Each structure stands twice: as structure tokens, then as C-alpha cells.
Amino acid sequence: MKRTQSWIAKISAVVVAVFGLAMTTANAVEPVKAEFPVLVTSFGQAPDGNTITVLAKRIGAQLTYDTLATPEKVKEFKTVIVSIGVSLKGFGAAGVNLDTEIARAADILKVAKDDNIKVIGFHIGGEGRRDQMSDKIIETYAGDFDTLVVYKDGNQDGIFTKIAQEKNIPFIELEKLPQVSEVLKQILK
Amino acid sequence: MKLKWQSVAFTVTAALMCSVTSADAWVFKRYDQxxxxxxxxxxxxxxxxxxxxxxxxxxxxxxxxxxAFDAAVATALMLNATDPSMCGPMGAAFFTLFPAKEGKVVALDAGTMTPLGMTPDLYKTDGKEDRSKMLEGPLSWTIGGALAGYIAVLEKYGTMTFAQVSEPAIYYLENGFPMSQHDAEAWKNGFPDVPLLFPNLARVFAKDATWQEAGTVIKNPELAQTYRTVAKEGIDAFYKGSIAKEMVRYVQEQGGYWTMDDLAAYKVQWKEPLKMTFKDLDVYGVPPPASSMTWMQMLKMAEKVDWSKFQLHSAEYVNMMTEIERLAHADSYGWGGDPMFSKSTGDLTLTDKYIASQLERIVPGKAAPGKVQPGDPYKVNGVTTGEYTPPAPLPYKEVKLALRERFPEYPGQTTHINVIDKDGNAVSFTHTLGTYFGGHDLLGNTGVIANNAANWDDLEISHWTEAPSNLAMKPGARNRWTLCPGMMLKDGKVFMLVGGSGADSTQPAVFQAIMNRLQWNMNPQDAVSAPRHLYGDMRHYTAGTKLQVEPEIRDTNDVAQKLVDMGYDLVPASQTYRVGTPGYALMIWVDPETNTRFGGAETRINGHVSVY
Structure with a gap:
């Protein structure tokens, strides 16, 4: 077993060296592959969902972006990508607050579980999206995703790593932001 | 009926009480609070x-x-280099210039022009308006005139070559400049995801698609090379030659509509300035599609009001100023388009007859409900016939902006420059890329940032008037900008240079700063730094009763409650900050007695004054 792990580490090092990809996985669970159609929504109204949608389009994947998607809308899709992170003024612009966002998130996750819809969480806003309110959403729901993709800058305290390990969730940590596109290719191909 | 008589009585009284300025009027008062x-x-x-x-x-x-003209261009080029999110050679620029020997003010329009291939139907999804493509990316990019403007100023009034005045900027473009805390935070908070979405921009400004921290040294040697090429080959290199070819190649590769013909067709426009008097001062601005007409109309209305009956920053003062601002601002949306392509006038909005008709619409102590509508300066001034009935406000309804525009981090931005030299030559000009980093991309390997001027066009309907828009996008036309530089002369000599930034909060900011100087005797620094109010907000389409008042005003003398009682929808105190978005202003005032120049620069942003 130890020898196998050692080989995996060596191969990973070679991959990183050759391709410059310093993404790491915190556990041995494979990230889920998205099934289409795919919805992108936000838990917290930060604009990162738009980024994901645009980057996906550039690699040829057409996703539907709805920052305020309802549980009823979620039922129309086979996969939901959730961008996690609170923007206070985003709340104001959308006319929501933390309580309503948390309630919407709970409803969406319940529908997803009942209807066997895959949910992939992205936290790509870095440290800037690790305020108290973002953390409340992370602590409450990050354990309910089928895969977590996190930019390292937002995981300096290891909160996502811990949740992923405890819940045995496939976990991808990005060293650099441009790797979001690489991950989308993996998940959406 | 009762209200109308009150308005007429008020206007007549105000006109009678209007005082004439005297030299004593310019003595500064202390504002220690x-x-x-x-x-x-x-x-x-x-x-x-x-x-x-x-x-x-x-x-x-x-x-x-x-x-002053050489210095103005050198300052502009340095801002292009070291404040790159705000301005650039492919942006828009509007100038008021005073060559002292000629003794008259001239205006220069170096605004942005829509390429012939860009039409409103490109911005519809399923037949509905989709403004997201106007905000960023290749369909937001139009043909900019800033560099052509700088060079036109230099060639007509300067004494130095482009190579000489670009030297300081080229040094910093090649050797780097350290980012300020303000810029680091503004870039990061402005559009945090831009580096990820626009890798060619990130290549220069955001390593690893991450905006950099304060103190990081930024270089843009590609823009330095572009300036060197222009210095050697002239402006044609930029609009017709090798630089143009590279920009057009990149735009087309990204899905945009520029052609070499579009670039070659661009010309700056020398214009007669917009002119009016304020008491014994001659006031000048740039005609539409610049927005000097807006604060000029505000000031002309203010001239007719008896301000001795008001206490500075009282609720009554904020009310009167705000209602004046709302009326003038509405006209800007009605009549501020490109005069070559739409029914457009600045002059007719400044006549005594029209100003009187506008003041009649104000009911002191009340906020006009809903969306205040443009008046009809053509009818009031007898250019068109028929009885004039001032338009009633329309009910306010929220406008659905482009999705990304609704996020807080969207800050429309621009930057203004005032310059005066020892001989009394002067320039007041404003230049912009639209929003932070304009259209969010560098044009190939030229180091030139694209503007997003398309975002300042309407498509068909004006969200303000809910009628076909005079500001609608038209191929070949220049879009309305909120840029509104201005200049005042007294007895034929420069008296004030003024301007600002902050999208649609600019004009009220400039107006309030001028009032602070001329009516309340603040020195130019106090005039631009004193607390301000802003109705609506800095974006388009916000013509309702929303009012943001900076804390020093809001939290004293029960002002907040009084304004609510007048009918304003006051922005909650928790969302009102001293450094919010009440526009930004810069001012130089010249003492007519001593010829001493006094300068003030905005404290809410990175404003500076340098002298020698």
C-alpha cells in the first residue's frame, strides 16, 4: 500500500512538473462528472457564478446561469454548479439576505438529493469571500456537495479540506485561479 | 393651483434677491467642522x-x-500609464482650453465613435435587451479618440513634441510604478473576476489571474512601445498604421466588429464651447455629447435662487439643490446626444426663458415624485411651436441592468485634469475608458486598453423617458458621456478650472463644488472635500427619489428625517459612507486680485495638486 501511495505521489509530481498543474486532491474520491443540462447558481450572491458560466462557454459548454434559481427550477437540470460566497451589496441588488439565501440553499439541496441531481460547489473568490456570512454558508452546506472545487487562497485555514475529508467528498484545491478552466474541462467533458 | 402660485412667487422673489458678485465675495471662509x-x-x-x-x-x-498644453498631455499620458483603469489612449476625452494669447476658450471633442458594424440588434437575446455584452468584451469596444485628442492639443497649442511629453510616462511604463492601496483595492473589488475572464489584460496587470497587492510594481512596456511608435511615425500609426492593424486583428479575433476603415475614419472635433454667464463670470463647457450642459444648467438655475434664505447643508438646502440637479440631469438624458445623429442641444437649456420654466417646476420643501422628465427647451425658446406644459414625472420603476452591473463592485470611473501655467494658459479636461479597465481587455500586444463606451448607449428606448431614445446607439455616432469639464473667465482671464469623475454622479459633484466656492466662499480644497449629497446613484437610469447624503450632513440637525418627510427615499445610514460614490471633483481657482492660483483635489480618491 505504502509503495502504491509512493508511486502515486511520484506520478503526481511529474504531472505537476510537466503540465504546471498544481491542483491537489485531498482524498482519493474521483470528482463527479457533470451531466447536462447544467445550472449555475449562487449561494451568497457573489458574482463568481458568472465567471464559471463564461469560462465554461469558452470551452464549448453551455450552462444556464440563474443567481436566484428556485428549487422548482433546479428540478429541470441534472447538475447544479453552486458558487459559494457572500456579497453584501449583491444581497442588496438581488433583494435577499443571509436568512433567505440559507433557506433557498437548503431547499435546493433537498430537491437535488430527492431527485438525484449532482451538486458541485465552487469557492473561487479567495480570502475575500471568507467573511463571517460566507463562512456560515460554507459551514452549513459545503458538506452537502458532491464535489468541492476551492481556490487555495480561500482555504488557508483548511476549512474546506477538513469538511471534504470528514464527509469524504471529492475535493480539488487550485493553486492558481486560471486552473478553474482546467477543472471545468474535467467536470464538463 | 396653489402649488403653482407658490412656485411662481418663489421664482420671482429669488430673481429679485439675486446679488451681483464683488471682489469681496471671493474671500475664503473657514469651515473647521x-x-x-x-x-x-x-x-x-x-x-x-x-x-x-x-x-x-x-x-x-x-x-x-x-x-499648460504640453503639461496637460504629459499628465494625461502619465495617468494612462499609472492610473490605467481610468483612462487610456483608446478612451474618450473632452477638453476646454484657454490659450491666453488668443484670449478665448475653445472646446475639443475626442469622444468615442461606434464602429459601422455595431448595431443595437447585436445586443438582444431572444428579442430582449441584453446589456451584458455592452459592459465588457469585444461588443463593448468602440473607437476611442483620447490619443488623437492629446496630439491635436499638442499640435495646435503646444510647444513640445510628443516624444518629449511622453518621456515621463514611457519611463514608468518600462521601469514600473508601484500600485497604491487605493488602486489595489479598487481593482480587486471593482471586477474581481476580470483577470480570469480576460487573460490578455491579466498578462500585464494581474499575474496568475489575481489582482496584485499595494506596492506591487506594474509595468506595461507594450504601451511604451506604442508611444514610441507614435512619436516616430505620428498619430497615423495609431489609426491607420501598424498599431491599428494589430488592434483590428485582435478585436476581430475576439469576435468584435472593428475594421481598419473605422479607425481611419476617426477625427477629433474642434467646437465652439458651450457658453453662459453666472453673475459676472463667463462659464464654458463642452457641448453634447459631453455633459457640461448638465452642471451648467444647474448653476444657471442656482443663479436665480436667493441662497441667503438657506443654511448650508440644511435639509432645505439639500432639497433645493437636489431638485435643481434632477431637472438638469433629466435634460441631459433628453437632449445630450451626438448632435450629428440626434436632436441635441446644450445652448437652449441655458437660456433665461428656459431656466425660469425649469425653476417653476420646483416645489420648495418637496421631492418631485418618481422620475423627473426632461423639459422641452425647443418649445420654451420658440424653436418649435405649441403651448409648453412641463412634463409630469413618470412613476419610478427599477431598471434591470446587465447582471454584472448590478453587483456592487461595478464602479463607473473616469479622471479629470486641470492645468494652468505661469502665462495664464489653461486646460480643463476629462478622459475615461468607461468603467474600471473599460472593456476589460488589452488590444493585442499594443498595451492599449479597450474602452466600453457601448455601455453608455441606449439601445432603442430610454429607460429614463420610456420613449425612443436620443442616446440610442447608432453606427458612426458618438455616445453621450458624463464627462463635463468646465472653465470660467472673469474679465477675460482664467478664474476657475473645474471638472470631475464618477459617471452620472459627476455633474452634481461639480455643481456642488462650484456652489461651495462661489456661494459659500470655501477655498477650492474645502469646496471639493466638503460633504455632498447624490440623488439616484452613479449608474444610468436612476431618476427616482433615492437620495444619498454624506454623514456630516445627514447626521446633523435632523436632516435625515426632514428629507424623508419631504419625500426622499433616503439611503440607509449603514450604506452611506464618506467615501461612497457622490462623484469626485477637482478645482483650480485664480484670485483675480493677486493672480494667485489655489488648487483643490478630491480627497475621496487619489486627488493631488502639484505646483511650482
């Missing part, structure tokens, strides 16, 4: 801008023997 820095003072050259490196560049040029 607002912590300020001192106004800068000089007998020679002075530059105000939003970067210390830029003001220093302007002064350096004047010390080397250049005049």
Missing part, C-alpha cells in the same frame, strides 16, 4: 489630477519650458 487639507497655492504653474506621478509629470514639463 470638516477636517481638510489646505488648498495648494502658487503664482506659476499648477496641475490637479488623480495621481501624484501624473501631477509631477505636468510640473516637470512646465519646468522644462513647456506650456
Amino acid at each position: 470638516y477636517p481638510q487639507r489646505n488648498a495648494a497655492v502658487s503664482q506659476n504653474g499648477m496641475v490637479t489630477a488623480t495621481s501624484p506621478l501624473a501631477t509631477a509629470a505636468g510640473i516637470e514639463i512646465m519646468k522644462k519650458g513647456g506650456n
Whole structure:
């Protein structure tokens, strides 16, 4: 077993060296592959969902972006990508607050579980999206995703790593932001 | 009926009470309640801008023997280099210029022009308006005139070559400049995801698609090379030659509609300035599609009001100022388009007859409900026939902006420069890319940032008037900008240079700063730093009763409650900050008695004054 792990580490090092990809996985669970159609929504109204949608389009994947998607809308899709992170003024612009966002998130996750819809969480806003309110959403729901993709800058305290390990969730940590596109290719191909 | 008589009585009384200025009127009063820095003072050259490196560049040029026009261009090029999110050679620029020997003010329009292939139907999804493509990316990019404007100023009034005035900027483009805390935070908070979405921009400004921290040294040697090419080959290199080819190649590769013909067709427009009087001053601005007409109309209305009956920053004062601002602003949306392509007028909005008709619409102590509508200066001034009935406000309804525009981090931005030299030559001009980093991309390997001027067009309907828009996008037309530089003369000599930034909060900011100087005797620094109010917000389409008042005003003398009682929808205190978005202003005032220049620069952003 130890020898196998050692080989995996060596191969990973070679991959990183050759391709410059310093993404790491915190556990041995494979990230889920998205099934289409795919919805992108936000838990917290930060604009990162738009980024994901645009980057996906550039690699040829057409996703539907709805920052305020309802549980009823979620039922129309086979996969939901959730961008996690609170923007206070985003709340104001959308006319929501933390309580309503948390309630919407709970409803969406319940529908997803009942209807066997895959949910992939992205936290790509870095440290800037690790305020108290973002953390409340992370602590409450990050354990309910089928895969977590996190930019390292937002995981300096290891909160996502811990949740992923405890819940045995496939976990991808990005060293650099441009790797979001690489991950989308993996998940959406 | 009762209200109308009240308005008429008020207007007549105000007109009778209007006082004539005298030399004593310019004595500064102390305003100790607002912590300020001192106004800068000089007998020679002075530059105000939003970067210390830029003001220093302007002064350096004047010390080397250049005049105000040489210095203005050097300052602009340095801002392009060191404040790149705000302005650039492919942006828009509007100038008021005073060559002292000629003794008259001239205006220059170096605004942005829609390429012939860009039409409103490109911005519809399923038949509905989709403004997201106007905000960023190749369909937001139009043909900019800023560099053509700088060079036109230099060629007509300057004494130095482009190679000489671009030297300071090229040094910093090649050797780097350290980012300020303001810029680091503004870039990061402005559009945090832009580096990820626009890798060619990130290549220069955001390593690893991450905006950099304060103190990081930024270089843009590609823009330095572009300036060197222009210095060697002339402006044609930029609009017709090798630089143009590279820009068009990149735009087309990204899915945009520029052609070499579009670039080659671009020309700056020398214009008669918009002119009016305020008491014994001659006031000048740039005609539409610049927005000087907006604060000029505000000021002309203010001239007719008896301000001795008001206490500065009282609820009654904020009410009167706000209602004046709302009326003038509405006209800007009605009549501020490109005169070659739409029914457009600045002059007719400044006549005594029209100003009187506008003042009649104000009910002191009340907020006009809903969306205040443009008046009809053509009818009031007898250009068109028929009885004039002032339009009633429309009910306010929220406008669905482009999705990304609704996020807080969207800050429309621009930057203004005032320059005066020892001989009394002067320039007041404003230049912009639209929003932070304009259209969010570098044009190939030229180091030139694209503007997003398309975002300032309407498509068909004006969200303000809910009628076919005079500001609608048209191929070949220039879009309305909120840029509104201005200049005042007294007895044929420069008296004030003024302008600002902050999208649609600019015009009220400039107006309030002028009032602070002329009516309340603040020195220029106090005038731009004193607390302000802003109705609506800095974006388009916000013509309702929303009112943001900075804390020093809001939290004293029960002002907040009084304004609510008048009918304003006051922005909650928790969302009102001293450094919010009440526009940004810069001012130089010249004492007519001593010829001493006093300068003030915005404290809410990185405003600086340099002198020698």
C-alpha cells in the first residue's frame, strides 16, 4: 500500500512538473462528472457564478446561469454548479439576505438529493469571500456537495479540506485561479 | 393651483434677491467642522489630477519650458500609464482650453465613435435587451479618440513634441510604478473576476489571474512601445498604421466588429464651447455629447435662487439643490446626444426663458415624485411651436441592468485634469475608458486598453423617458458621456478650472463644488472635500427619489428625517459612507486680485495638486 501511495505521489509530481498543474486532491474520491443540462447558481450572491458560466462557454459548454434559481427550477437540470460566497451589496441588488439565501440553499439541496441531481460547489473568490456570512454558508452546506472545487487562497485555514475529508467528498484545491478552466474541462467533458 | 402660485412667487422673489458678485465675495471662509487639507497655492504653474506621478509629470514639463498644453498631455499620458483603469489612449476625452494669447476658450471633442458594424440588434437575446455584452468584451469596444485628442492639443497649442511629453510616462511604463492601496483595492473589488475572464489584460496587470497587492510594481512596456511608435511615425500609426492593424486583428479575433476603415475614419472635433454667464463670470463647457450642459444648467438655475434664505447643508438646502440637479440631469438624458445623429442641444437649456420654466417646476420643501422628465427647451425658446406644459414625472420603476452591473463592485470611473501655467494658459479636461479597465481587455500586444463606451448607449428606448431614445446607439455616432469639464473667465482671464469623475454622479459633484466656492466662499480644497449629497446613484437610469447624503450632513440637525418627510427615499445610514460614490471633483481657482492660483483635489480618491 505504502509503495502504491509512493508511486502515486511520484506520478503526481511529474504531472505537476510537466503540465504546471498544481491542483491537489485531498482524498482519493474521483470528482463527479457533470451531466447536462447544467445550472449555475449562487449561494451568497457573489458574482463568481458568472465567471464559471463564461469560462465554461469558452470551452464549448453551455450552462444556464440563474443567481436566484428556485428549487422548482433546479428540478429541470441534472447538475447544479453552486458558487459559494457572500456579497453584501449583491444581497442588496438581488433583494435577499443571509436568512433567505440559507433557506433557498437548503431547499435546493433537498430537491437535488430527492431527485438525484449532482451538486458541485465552487469557492473561487479567495480570502475575500471568507467573511463571517460566507463562512456560515460554507459551514452549513459545503458538506452537502458532491464535489468541492476551492481556490487555495480561500482555504488557508483548511476549512474546506477538513469538511471534504470528514464527509469524504471529492475535493480539488487550485493553486492558481486560471486552473478553474482546467477543472471545468474535467467536470464538463 | 396653489402649488403653482407658490412656485411662481418663489421664482420671482429669488430673481429679485439675486446679488451681483464683488471682489469681496471671493474671500475664503473657514469651515473647521470638516477636517481638510489646505488648498495648494502658487503664482506659476499648477496641475490637479488623480495621481501624484501624473501631477509631477505636468510640473516637470512646465519646468522644462513647456506650456499648460504640453503639461496637460504629459499628465494625461502619465495617468494612462499609472492610473490605467481610468483612462487610456483608446478612451474618450473632452477638453476646454484657454490659450491666453488668443484670449478665448475653445472646446475639443475626442469622444468615442461606434464602429459601422455595431448595431443595437447585436445586443438582444431572444428579442430582449441584453446589456451584458455592452459592459465588457469585444461588443463593448468602440473607437476611442483620447490619443488623437492629446496630439491635436499638442499640435495646435503646444510647444513640445510628443516624444518629449511622453518621456515621463514611457519611463514608468518600462521601469514600473508601484500600485497604491487605493488602486489595489479598487481593482480587486471593482471586477474581481476580470483577470480570469480576460487573460490578455491579466498578462500585464494581474499575474496568475489575481489582482496584485499595494506596492506591487506594474509595468506595461507594450504601451511604451506604442508611444514610441507614435512619436516616430505620428498619430497615423495609431489609426491607420501598424498599431491599428494589430488592434483590428485582435478585436476581430475576439469576435468584435472593428475594421481598419473605422479607425481611419476617426477625427477629433474642434467646437465652439458651450457658453453662459453666472453673475459676472463667463462659464464654458463642452457641448453634447459631453455633459457640461448638465452642471451648467444647474448653476444657471442656482443663479436665480436667493441662497441667503438657506443654511448650508440644511435639509432645505439639500432639497433645493437636489431638485435643481434632477431637472438638469433629466435634460441631459433628453437632449445630450451626438448632435450629428440626434436632436441635441446644450445652448437652449441655458437660456433665461428656459431656466425660469425649469425653476417653476420646483416645489420648495418637496421631492418631485418618481422620475423627473426632461423639459422641452425647443418649445420654451420658440424653436418649435405649441403651448409648453412641463412634463409630469413618470412613476419610478427599477431598471434591470446587465447582471454584472448590478453587483456592487461595478464602479463607473473616469479622471479629470486641470492645468494652468505661469502665462495664464489653461486646460480643463476629462478622459475615461468607461468603467474600471473599460472593456476589460488589452488590444493585442499594443498595451492599449479597450474602452466600453457601448455601455453608455441606449439601445432603442430610454429607460429614463420610456420613449425612443436620443442616446440610442447608432453606427458612426458618438455616445453621450458624463464627462463635463468646465472653465470660467472673469474679465477675460482664467478664474476657475473645474471638472470631475464618477459617471452620472459627476455633474452634481461639480455643481456642488462650484456652489461651495462661489456661494459659500470655501477655498477650492474645502469646496471639493466638503460633504455632498447624490440623488439616484452613479449608474444610468436612476431618476427616482433615492437620495444619498454624506454623514456630516445627514447626521446633523435632523436632516435625515426632514428629507424623508419631504419625500426622499433616503439611503440607509449603514450604506452611506464618506467615501461612497457622490462623484469626485477637482478645482483650480485664480484670485483675480493677486493672480494667485489655489488648487483643490478630491480627497475621496487619489486627488493631488502639484505646483511650482
